[in-house]
């Protein structure tokens with residue numbers, strides 16, 4: 669089976685000379701289709717870098733990345749833009765909705781930009797799932813943070829992307845609204861057969877995923893299947909202890 673997204677031997681360096689930072693140090697990972705994968709790890713471990721490089725928002729210094737069967741390094745800027753628009757959905761911590769557009773217009777924005785007519789039935793399903801049917805003509809400022817992020821998730825799913833990348837999607841939300849957004853990402857996988865990759869610091873958020881990957885110092889160091897919040901917390905503590913021991917040596 670083709671993975672929804674995958675990187676092989678991914679290396680990413682920022683800067684040059686003495687200020688050079690190796691943010692990814694040879695990461696190989698497959699994000700399976702119709703699965704929810706969480707990426708965790710200490711601050712600075714390379715989570716956002718991995719997401720950005722896997723999603724074609726940034727380029728690798730070494731190694732290879734694919735979305736479905738398409739290798740990213742072979743693409744020019746225009747092709748990359750099209751691929752991101754047509755095959756990838758994004759959800760960011762800061763919602764990033766367009767304030768002057770209504771909820772409905774925000775949801776269909778990626779399709780409108782691509783000149784594609786929205787599939788009505790699919791939009792109805794999305795609006796139903798995000799539970800914002802009575803808010804479609806509101807502007808983002810008239811919604812709570814949790815509602816805005818649900819709109820952002822619906823926007824990410826509108827074009828039926830191969831994969832949705834979410835960077836700390838619950839970072840600005842209280843736990844109840846965060847739970848709603850995570851439930852929505854979960855149902856995108858379970859009922860819509862979507863693929864989700866989510867960067868998070870929160871073990872409770874990671875517990876919504878099928879698989880949790882742990883990064884440390886730019887490397888993949890652990891994988892947990894069918895995670896629980898307690899299990900994820902234990903792994904994080906074990907990684908911290910390992911790091912402290914290594915630092916003390």
Ligand SMILES: Nc1ncnc2c1ncn2[C@@H]1O[C@H](COP(=O)(O)OP(=O)(O)OP(=O)(O)O)[C@@H](O)[C@H]1O
Pocket residue numbers: 682683689690691709710711712713714715716717718
């Ligand atoms: N644009 C950049 N220029 C230089 N260094 C960068 C850049 N982006 C990230 N880095 C460095 O690369 C490393 C990995 O950063 P990254 O943001 O991927 O980590 P992260 O695990 O997402 O961290 P956090 O949890 O704090 O968001 C860090 O050392 C960071 O300082």
